[in-house]
Each structure stands twice: as structure tokens, then as C-alpha cells.
Amino acid sequence: MLAGFRAIANGLRTTLMMLKEPRDTIPYPEKRREYSPRFRGKHMLAQDEDGHELCVGCGLCEAVCPAHAIRVVAAGADGDRPVSWTERYAVDYEVDLIRCIFCGMCEEACPTNAVRLTPFNELAAYSRLDMVADKDELLAPPIRK
Amino acid sequence: MTQLTIDGRTISVPEGTMVVDAAAKLGIDIPIYCYHQSLGPLGACRICLVEIEKMPKLQTACTTAVREGMVVRTGGPAVEKGRQGILEFLLINHPLDCPVCDKGGECFLQDYSFWYGAGKNRFEESKIQRRKDYPVSSYILLDQERCVLCQRCIRFMGEYVGEEQLMLEGRGVHTVVSTVEGQPATSPYAGNVIDLCPVGALLSEPYHFKARPWNIEREETLCSVCPVGCASLVTGRDGRAVRLEGRPQPELNDYGFLCDHGRFTYDYTYHPRRLTAAELDGAPQSPSAVIAAVGERLARAVAEAGPESVGVLTGGTHTVEEEWALARFAQDVVGTSRLGLVKPVAGDLPLALLGTFGDLAAATGVLLLGVDPYEAVPVVHLKLREARRAHPVAVWGLGDRTLTRATLPGDDYVVEPGRVAAALGAVLGGGDLDERWQALAEGLLTTERLVVLWDGADPGAAAALAQLAARRAGPTAVLPTHGPRNWLGAVRAGIPADDAAARGILEDAAEGRLSALILLGADPIRDFPDGDLAARALERVPSVYFMGAFAPEPRHALAAILPTAVWAEVTGTYANMEGRLQVAHGAAAAPGPARPVRPLVTALARAFGRPLRLGDDFDPFADQDGDRIARPPASQVPEDPAAPAPLRIREGEWALITGEVVAVSHPPSEIAERSRDRFPLRLNPADADRLGLRPEGGLVEVSQAERRFVAGARRDARIPEGRVFVPRGLPEVPVNRLDRGAGVRVALADRVPEGVAAQ
Numbered sequence: 001m002l003a004g005f006r007a008i009a010n011g012l013r014t015t016l017m018m019l020k021e022p023r024d025t026i027p028y029p030e031k032r033r034e035y036s037p038r039f040r041g042k043h044m045l046a047q048d049e050d051g052h053e054l055c056v057g058c059g060l061c062e063a064v065c066p067a068h069a070i071r072v073v074a075a076g077a078d079g080d081r082p083v084s085w086t087e088r089y090a091v092d093y094e095v096d097l098i099r100c101i102f103c104g105m106c107e108e109a110c111p112t113n114a115v116r117l118t119p120f121n122e123l124a125a126y127s128r129l130d131m132v133a134d135k136d137e138l139l140a141p142p143i144r145k
Numbered sequence: 146m147t148q149l150t151i152d153g154r155t156i157s158v159p160e161g162t163m164v165v166d167a168a169a170k171l172g173i174d175i176p177i178y179c180y181h182q183s184l185g186p187l188g189a190c191r192i193c194l195v196e197i198e199k200m201p202k203l204q205t206a207c208t209t210a211v212r213e214g215m216v217v218r219t220g221g222p223a224v225e226k227g228r229q230g231i232l233e234f235l236l237i238n239h240p241l242d243c244p245v246c247d248k249g250g251e252c253f254l255q256d257y258s259f260w261y262g263a264g265k266n267r268f269e270e271s272k273i274q275r276r277k278d279y280p281v282s283s284y285i286l287l288d289q290e291r292c293v294l295c296q297r298c299i300r301f302m303g304e305y306v307g308e309e310q311l312m313l314e315g316r317g318v319h320t321v322v323s324t325v326e327g328q329p330a331t332s333p334y335a336g337n338v339i340d341l342c343p344v345g346a347l348l349s350e351p352y353h354f355k356a357r358p359w360n361i362e363r364e365e366t367l368c369s370v371c372p373v374g375c376a377s378l379v380t381g382r383d384g385r386a387v388r389l390e391g392r393p394q395p396e397l398n399d400y401g402f403l404c405d406h407g408r409f410t411y412d413y414t415y416h417p418r419r420l421t422a423a424e425l426d427g428a429p430q431s432p433s434a435v436i437a438a439v440g441e442r443l444a445r446a447v448a449e450a451g452p453e454s455v456g457v458l459t460g461g462t463h464t465v466e467e468e469w470a471l472a473r474f475a476q477d478v479v480g481t482s483r484l485g486l487v488k489p490v491a492g493d494l495p496l497a498l499l500g501t502f503g504d505l506a507a508a509t510g511v512l513l514l515g516v517d518p519y520e521a522v523p524v525v526h527l528k529l530r531e532a533r534r535a536h537p538v539a540v541w542g543l544g545d546r547t548l549t550r551a552t553l554p555g556d557d558y559v560v561e562p563g564r565v566a567a568a569l570g571a572v573l574g575g576g577d578l579d580e581r582w583q584a585l586a587e588g589l590l591t592t593e594r595l596v597v598l599w600d601g602a603d604p605g606a607a608a609a610l611a612q613l614a615a616r617r618a619g620p621t622a623v624l625p626t627h628g629p630r631n632w633l634g635a636v637r638a639g640i641p642a643d644d645a646a647a648r649g650i651l652e653d654a655a656e657g658r659l660s661a662l663i664l665l666g667a668d669p670i671r672d673f674p675d676g677d678l679a680a681r682a683l684e685r686v687p688s689v690y691f692m693g694a695f696a697p698e699p700r701h702a703l704a705a706i707l708p709t710a711v712w713a714e715v716t717g718t719y720a721n722m723e724g725r726l727q728v729a730h731g732a733a734a735a736p737g738p739a740r741p742v743r744p745l746v747t748a749l750a751r752a753f754g755r756p757l758r759l760g761d762d763f764d765p766f767a768d769q770d771g772d773r774i775a776r777p778p779a780s781q782v783p784e785d786p787a788a789p790a791p792l793r794i795r796e797g798e799w800a801l802i803t804g805e806v807v808a809v810s811h812p813p814s815e816i817a818e819r820s821r822d823r824f825p826l827r828l829n830p831a832d833a834d835r836l837g838l839r840p841e842g843g844l845v846e847v848s849q850a851e852r853r854f855v856a857g858a859r860r861d862a863r864i865p866e867g868r869v870f871v872p873r874g875l876p877e878v879p880v881n882r883l884d885r886g887a888g889v890r891v892a893l894a895d896r897v898p899e900g901v902a903a904q
Contacts, residue, residue: 058244059357071258073383074354087278088245111244 040102041121043095043133044141046114051137053083054114057090061106061115069099069105093135097123118142149215164206165193175219175229176257178343179295180207183305183400183531190295192257194227195219203227213609221878238318239344241292248345250681254293275321281311282330283820284350284409285339289321292346298322298338305402307530307552308332315419322346329740333523333808336405340391347390351409352814356382360784364730365392365717368407369462369712370811372630372723373524375403379411379713381732386411386713394767398506404523406807406817411713413812414733419694419707421737427700432707432738434865436745439690439705440752444478446660446688452480455829456650456659456686460666460693461486461629463709463872464717465726467742468631468638471665478750479645483653485646486635487667489805490627490872490880491674492601493643495611495779496636500596500622500725506532508622510592511555514610515544516600516626519553521805522722525598525626529553539588543568544600546870547800547863559865560587562800563789563885566605573612593619600805601627604644605789611779624722627805629672637765637774647673654682662686665742666709668852671874676881692745695813709742710735718765724774726765726853736749783836790886798888799832799869803846803880826878827870828891833860836893846894847871847878847888854878855894 009016026033035041046054057074073092083089106115120142126132146157151168158167163186174792178190188208198216203223214226218224243249261292264445266660275289284411299322303309314323324330338347351468362381367374368389376399380388389411391401413419423432430438432715446454457475459468475484483903505528518526530553549555551753558581560568572578572586578873587594595617597762614621636642642744651658655678663683669679683689684695688704696703714735721724735741743759750757769775772861794800809825811817824842836845842859847869856877864870871880883889 053398056245057354058249059360060244063250063357063359072360076354086242086245 001071013058035121037119039119039121040104040107040117041102041119042097042117042123042142043138044116044118045093045135045138046116047139048085050085052085052090052097054085054112055090055093056084056086056088056114057093058111059089060109060111064109065100066103066107067101069096069101071096090127090135093138095133095138097131097133098128104119138144147211147213147215148215149211149213149217150219152219152324153330158211160211162211164195164197164204164209164211164215164340165212168195168217168219169204173219175206176253176261177207178253178293179297181301181341181400183295183402184297184300187296187300190293191231192228192235194224194231196221196224217861225261225729228257229263231260232262234265235293236262237268238290239293240272242291245354246288246291246345247348247353247355247775248342252345253343254345254607255289256439259314275319277835278348278353280329280333280350281324281347282335282404284336284816286308286350287322288348289323291344292322293322293344294322295343296322297341297343298347301338301341302330302332304333305530306332306334306527308334310335311338323408333406333519334402334527337391337402340401340403351412354379355387356380361387362732365731366713366729367721367727368403369630369719369729370407370410371522371807372626372628372632372722373522374630374719374725374727375399375407375408376401376727377403384734386414386733397502399502402524402527404807405820406523406811409816410811412816413694413814414711414713415736416695416813416815418428418610418813419736419739420687420696420706421739422706423708423738424703424706426704432740433748435705435707436748437449437752439707440749440754442688442704443661443663443690443749444753446841447479450660453483454658455479455481456483456654456661457481457485457661457663458665458667458669459486459635460664460668460672461488461632461635461642462711463631463742464668464715464719465631465637465730466717466763467715467746468640468665469763469765470743470746470759472639473757473759474746474750475663478753478755483650483659484640486629486632486640486642487647487669487672487679488600488601488627488629488632488642488644489672489674489810491604491644492599492607492625492627493604493645494599494601494607494618494623494625496724496774496776497778498610498614498621498623499633499724499773499776500624501725501773502528502624504594504620504622505529505596505624506535508538508594508596508724509530509536510539510541510595512589512595512597513542513544513548513555513797514538514569514597514599514855515548515602515804516598517542517544517546517548517550517804518598518626519550521600521807522598522626523807525624526553532567537591541585541588543585545800545868546804546865547709550863556581556585558582562792562802562822562868563603565735566603566609567789568711569606569609573609573616577767589613590617593775595619595621597621597623598626601625602804626722628810628841631719633724634718634765635719635721635773636724637726637769644674648675648678651678651682654686657685660684660852661688661690661828664689664691664693664697666711668695670695670697671876671879672881674881676879680882692742694739707744707745708737708739710739714739715741720774724776726769726774727770792888793886793889796889799867799891800884801849801885801889802864802868802870803882803885804870822857823870824857824859825875827861827864828855828858829864829866829868830860830862831866833858836891838893844894845869846892847883847889849883849889849891852883856889 186208193206196218376392393401423435674793
């Protein structure tokens with residue numbers, strides 16, 4: 001019988017030793033890991049301090065995107081009420097997050113530093129259509145809790 | 146021929162060729178901004194520097210003519226350093242706004258900067274700021290900051306078109322392109338400067354910010370607006386045509402210039418009036434339900450009254466393949482021989498006389514028979530000017546108004562309305578001619594190579610033209626300038642295009658001998674020369690079935706409507722006014738249930754109960770003379786016209802004259818609306834003064850018997866006194882429903898009719 005207890009203690013030795021070690025897992029979603037600022041997650045469209053969009057709808061991100069995940073439709077704004085910092089702006093800006101491979105080429109190609117990849121990576125939705133991020137969604141970047 | 150060596154390869158080119166063109170023949174690309182073959186050398190931009198042996202410095206390839214034994218190097222360190230330096234100068238004041246510039250991605254300044262540029266700018270001072278995005282015409286935006294002062298636009302407007310509406314202003318670094326006296330450019334050729342501009346300085350306003358070269362479909366097409374059928378490129382974005390550009394065809398010596406009426410009317414493919422729903426008896430239905438009902442009703446009509454009780458008329462705007470499908474449906478399924486084409490004029494040209502634009506370029510004499518090419522077929526006017534630049538061309542105008550103009554000077558012979566054929570016959574008949582007319586007779590008979598531009602309005606002129614061709618020693622070519630766009634394509638498809646065929650069908654219809662009439666894109670009331678006959682016909686026929694893009698009025702006369710796909714949405718063959726067959730590709734999607742004619746016709750045949758198998762056995766290009774339609778010798782010599790009835794114009798009445806004006810007859814377009822002529826009617830200034838017409842133009846009432854129409858009119862010294870010019874197809878004044886043998890009354894009007902903007 002003693003031999004039996006010894007065998008169990010022996011078998012659990014590693015487990016019992018690990019009880020006092022620091023934990024490698026975290027209780028997600030109550031706690032989250034710190035990511036590198038260079039982490040490439042969901043896109044955002046930046047605005048300047050006056051609230052003007054930086055994106056001018058040039059479409060270079062669309063051109064460079066290897067997954068054809070981006071669609072840009074540009075237009076000219078009224079002179080009095082510009083949407084972006086210049087006359088031209090993007091009426092539609094869509095990123096299909098299912099197609100996107102998060103390579104970051106759009107960010108690199110952007111001449112106005114408007115499109116940026118945030119560290120936000122919690123991408124889940126009930127339908128494929130919900131995975132297409134439109135302009136309003138991209139202008140209000142999600143905050144990692 | 147001169148032999149020279151370029152980059153180690155030898156080539157022989159004609160004397161006087163510029164090095165840049167000789168290199169292009171070898172497939173060697175020399176960068177150019179200011180040079181254009183249509184304009185000749187200038188040497189303003191200096192980007193085309195090349196190294197030529199025995200010349201101490203770099204030379205501009207666009208201003209250096211080839212010499213025997215010349216050795217040219219288009220690359221190497223010296224050339225690249227030279228081009229890099231030039232680019233650095235060009236970019237000193239060029240703004241870095243490529244992301245917002247429409248030209249981005251298709252810009253030669255970008256391309257050459259990638260290939261030859263230094264990659265950075267040593268110029269640290271601030272750039273000069275100038276006017277950006279300001280309109281120089283209804284359709285063109287100018288950004289002076291982006292301009293590299295190549296002067297292509299200025300030279301094109303001044304030298305090539307002959308309407309100096311753009312110019313250089315200021316000196317040195319402050320030189321800018323601007324319009325003359327700040328007035329907008331109004332030339333119908335101004336849109337070409339958008340294509341000519343090598344940078345993003347001159348941009349299309351309707352295309353502004355619309356698309357990028359990488360998110361569009363850009364397909365080779367042909368302009369669909371007039372029978373010139375200019376080679377062009379259509380840009381499709383999200384299923385819509387959003388731009389039309391000229392497409393040079395070096396093999397046909399065509400530089401790819403368009404007129405603005407063609408360039409800016411592509412939006413008719415999504416105009417609000419475009420048919421996007423099938424209708425049966427005035428109620429919207431699914432296309433399949435309409436097809437089933439129409440097929441069944443046609444079958445019943447044929448069973449009851451025989452196949453000859455069905456008439457089929459085409460508007461001649463669809464592709465050759467589609468016209469052929471319609472002809473098969475009419476002849477093989479319905480079995481009727483009542484098949485015709487609605488064209489706006491009554492004249493029938495013997496096809497054996499049909500000429501080409503090549504004939505036009507080589508012509509020594511040109512007769513404008515009733516047509517002013519500037520108004521009716523604008524690009525032909527440019528081609529005529531091009532011919533005049535190469536060699537002397539005598540131009541004669543023979544019509545009921547002045548047909549030559551400052552940009553195409555010549556001798557005018559103005560005759561009584563409706564007397565064009567009679568006058569031509571009299572000229573050929575010799576007889577008692579005064580000195581002036583004698584000169585015309587001599588010129589027409591003795592000029593080496595004669596080209597006649599004929600508007601087809603006077604049916605008797607066909608006989609006179611055949612007689613003229615027979616009497617002349619040299620070649621005679623006739624180019625018919627009337628529409629519809631693809632009427633010669635319909636001829637290729639086997640549809641009789643003579644006036645008698647359509648007239649016969651409409652007369653039968655008006656007299657109640659038809660039980661059904663099928664229209665493919667045809668609007669007989671608007672287009673047929675006798676509009677009243679067409680109106681009676683459409684009212685009398687029990688069922689009119691319409692397939693097309695724009696429904697003719699009155700809509701209640703149509704028993705069924707089936708929307709069809711049109712130009713830019715289907716790929717197919719068109720024949721232009723030379724009878725030249727060319728293929729146009731689609732770049733847009735047909736709206737809603739609109740579908741191409743071929744599947745529509747096969748579905749109709751199935752519903753009719755006699756399936757039609759349209760195999761691939763029809764090739765428009767088969768059995769043709771090159772790429773032109775067959776031109777059989779006339780089986781019978783056209784009859785000499787009966788002497789025209791005398792004009793019945795009473796005291797105080799005006800003679801009514803008409804003609805094709807493409808600015809009026811082009812398809813409905815919201816873009817072209819902005820430059821619509823609010824005063825399309827024209828009067829002699831002396832008459833206008835007597836009427837008390839305001840200098841800028843005003844509303845007049847044109848009336849005949851009980852019919853009254855109101856439209857804007859303006860002064861035009863090219864209209865003889867006592868005549869009022871009404872463009873054909875003008876909705877406000879349907880000239881084909883007035884009796885042109887009788888006079889009309891003209892009075893000032895104060896009522897503003899619908900559709901005409903108030904003053």
C-alpha cells in the first residue's frame with residue numbers, strides 16, 4: 001500500500017513541483033497579453049487633429065494588396081466641407097478581413113500614413129459579411145482592453 | 146530613303162523622318178512629352194535627348210531629322226545623365242500630389258521619373274503655387290502646377306483644330322497654360338487635350354477622382370455616337386462605363402482624336418431614361434413572361450394573317466451580329482420579307498461609290514454635299530484639315546446653307562432648299578452656267594481625286610453622284626455622313642437599308658395591312674424622314690413590340706418592351722461610314738434585365754414555337770474585301786430624279802432647312818447636358834434683327850398650319866436670309882413632321898416650353 005502511495009507521489013512529482021512555478025497561461029479574456037507595437041492586426045484609418053481623414057482615396061493600398069482585400073472608391077468633396085485634408089477623399093473604404101493576410105503592405109504603400117494596422121486581433125463574427133470592415137468601422141479603431 | 150543606325154540596329158526610313166519616329170519603328174522607346182506625330186517637332190521639353198555620333202552634345206530626338214549614316218545611341222550614361230537633369234528641372238515646381246492626381250498610375254512624368262529620375266530633389270526652395278483644378282471648358286479641368294509646358298494642348302487647338310482657345314501666359318518660370326481672355330474653351334475637339342496631356346495638368350471633369358488604372362476595365366471599343374465610329378478605349382468601373390479615350394490606329398493613319406459629343410456621352414448607358422424593365426401592355430413584367438407572351442402573340446398573328454403581316458424595323462445601332470440575329474428571326478422564324486432599317490434621310494447611296502478615310506486623306510477635291518462635317522461628323526472635319534496640311538485640297542460646299550467655315554475654307558454654292566440634287570445635276574449637265582458655277586463644274590470633273598461627303602437628304606443626288614463618278618477620269622469616293630451609327634453593319638447583316646424598304650413597311654402599317662411591328666432600337670417617329678407616316682403607322686398597328694435601350698414616344702403605342710444591352714456592354718462588330726468592320730469590346734454590365742439581342746431573339750423564337758439556332762456560322766468579316774463590307778456594283782443605275790416640286794412659300798413665311806447636328810442627335814446624356822446648346826435653331830442675323838431676337842439668342846415659335854413649336858434660336862451668318870435651320874432630331878421641333886415643301890411662320894415667343902432652360 002505504501003508502495004502504491006509512493007508510486008502516485010512519484011507520478012505526480014512534476015505536477016506538484018510545477019504548482020509553485022509561475023503560470024504560463026493567462027485567463028483570457030479576463031486578462032490579455034501585451035503585444036508588440038509592430039503587431040499587425042485589424043486596420044484603422046487615421047484622422048488628423050482637426051478630424052480630417054488622412055486618407056485621400058488614392059487607391060495605392062488597393063493596388064498593392066496581394067489578397068485583393070481592399071476596395072477604395074474616391075470622390076471629390078465640397079470645397080467648404082472637406083472630408084479629408086484635401087479635396088479628394090475616400091467615399092468607400094472596405095477591407096475584407098477574411099481575405100486579408102495581414103502582411104501590412106497597405107500600411108507601407110500609404111502615402112499619407114492613413115491606413116495603419118492596429119494590434120487588435122480579436123476578429124470574429126457570425127457572418128462573412130460582418131467580416132468586411134467598412135469605412136465607419138475603420139475610422140473608429142477598436143481598443144484592446 | 147535614309148539609312149541610319151540606332152542602338153546598333155540599322156533601319157531605312159523616309160527622308161525627313163525624326164529620329165524618335167525611326168526609333169519607334171525599331172521598337173525603341175524614346176521618352177517624349179512635347180512631340181506628337183500630328184503636331185510635328187517643337188523641342189520644348191527636351192526629355193528625348195539621345196547621343197548622336199559626331200555631334201558634340203546630346204540632341205533632342207524629336208527635332209533631329211535622320212541623316213544618311215547617322216549613328217544614334219538612345220541609352221548609356223551620357224543620355225541617362227542628360228534625361229535625369231531635364232527631369233530634375235521639370236520637377237522643380239511640380240507638386241508632389243500624385244496620390245490625389247487622376248493621372249497617377251498612367252502618367253509619363255511618373256514613368257520617366259522611375260526610369261530616369263534622380264529619386265530625390267536638390268531644389269530646396271518652396272514650389273511656386275498656381276491655380277489648381279479650375280475648369281477650362283465644361284468638361285476639362287486644368288491644374289497649372291502640374292503642367293510641364295509641353296504645349297501639346299495649345300498646338301493641337303491652334304494648329305490642328307484651328308480654334309485657338311488655349312494659350313501660354315506669362316514669362317519664364319511664371320509661364321502657365323490658360324484660356325484666351327479667360328473664356329472657356331468651347332471647341333468640340335477640346336476634350337482631346339485630356340488625352341494629349343502627358344501629365345496630370347488637363348483632366349476630364351466627369352472622370353475626376355472616379356477611378357485608378359488598376360481598378361478599371363479598359364477595353365478597345367468604337368465610339369457609338371455617329372457613323373465615323375472613332376477607335377477608342379472605354380473604361381469600365383464597377384460595371385459602368387466611366388470614360389472614353391481616343392485610341393490611335395497607326396495602320397489607318399489615325400491619331401485617335403475624338404469629338405466631345407462622342408467622348409462625353411458614354412453615360413447614356415446608365416441614363417435615367419434607359420429602359421431597365423420589361424413591360425407588357427404598359428405593366429412591368431419579368432422579361433421571360435414578356436418574351437413568352439410576345440412569342441405566342443406573334444405566332445397567333447402569323448397563323449391568322451400570314452407571316453407578311455409582321456413588319457420588322459431596326460434602328461441600326463446594334464452590332465452586326467445582333468442585326469443578323471434579328472434578320473434571321475424575321476426571315477427564318479417569322480418568315481416575313483418586311484424587314485427594313487429606319488434612317489433619318491431618304492437618300493440611298495450606291496455602295497459601289499463608298500469611299501474610305503484613306504481616300505479623304507489623299508483627296509485633291511472635296512465636295513460637301515448638303516453636310517457641314519463640323520456639325521454632323523466632327524472628326525471627319527479634323528481629317529479634312531489633316532489632309533489640307535499635307536497637300537492642297539479644294540473644298541466646295543453645295544447645299545441650302547453655307548457649309549464651309551473658317552477652319553475649312555472653300556467655295557460655297559448655296560441653292561434653294563431641296564434643290565441640291567437638281568443643282569448637282571445641272572452642274573454636270575453643262576448647259577447655261579454662269580462663271581461661278583462653271584468653276585464648280587470644272588473643279589468637280591477635273592480634280593484628280595474627288596471625295597464627296599453626302600448627307601443623304603436629297604434622294605435624287607444618288608443618281609447625280611453616279612453620273613459624276615462615271616463622267617470623271619479620276620477616282621470618285623462618296624462618304625455618307627448620315628446615321629444611324631451601324632447602318633452599313635445592318636447592310637452586312639442582310640437588312641435592306643434603302644428608304645423604300647422602311648417606307649413600304651410603314652405605309653403598309655399605316656394602311657392597316659400589318660398585325661404586328663417589331664422594332665429593334667428603332668424610333669421611326671423621331672428618325673424616319675416622314676414622321677407623320679411613322680406616327681400613323683405606330684397608331685394603326687395593333688401590336689408594336691419594342692426591343693432597345695430607349696423607348697420611343699408615345700409609350701402607349703408599344704404593346705411590349707424588352708430592354709436590350711447596348712454598346713459597351715456587348716462585344717460585337719460595327720461598320721462605320723467607310724463600311725469598315727471593326728470589333729468593339731464590352732467593359733460594362735447591362736442594367737437590370739437588359740440582355741443582349743442574340744439570347745433575346747433565340748428566346749423569342751422558342752416562344753414563337755420555331756426554335757432558332759444561331760450557330761457560329763456567321764462571321765461579319767467573311768467574304769469581304771479586306772475588312773470592309775462588300776460593295777457590289779449597282780444592279781441598276783439610280784433613276785434621274787423627277788424635277789422637284791416648286792416650294793410653296795407664301796409672303797411672310799420662311800423656308801425650313803435641316804441637317805444633322807451631332808450635338809443634338811447624340812444619345813441622351815447627363816454629362817453632355819452641361820454644354821447643351823440652348824439655342825439650337827439658327828437664323829440669319831438680318832432676319833433675327835427684323836424679328837427682334839436678343840443678341841445672345843432667344844425663344845422663337847415655329848409654326849405650320851396648326852402645329853406650333855417653341856425652341857431657342859440664335860444668329861448664324863451661315864444661314865441664308867429667309868430660312869430657319871432646325872437640327873434633325875430636335876425634340877422641341879420635330880422637323881420630320883413638318884412639310885418642308887411649304888413655308889413656316891417664325892415669331893418671337895415668350896413662353897418657356899418644357900425642357901428649355903429659362904433665360
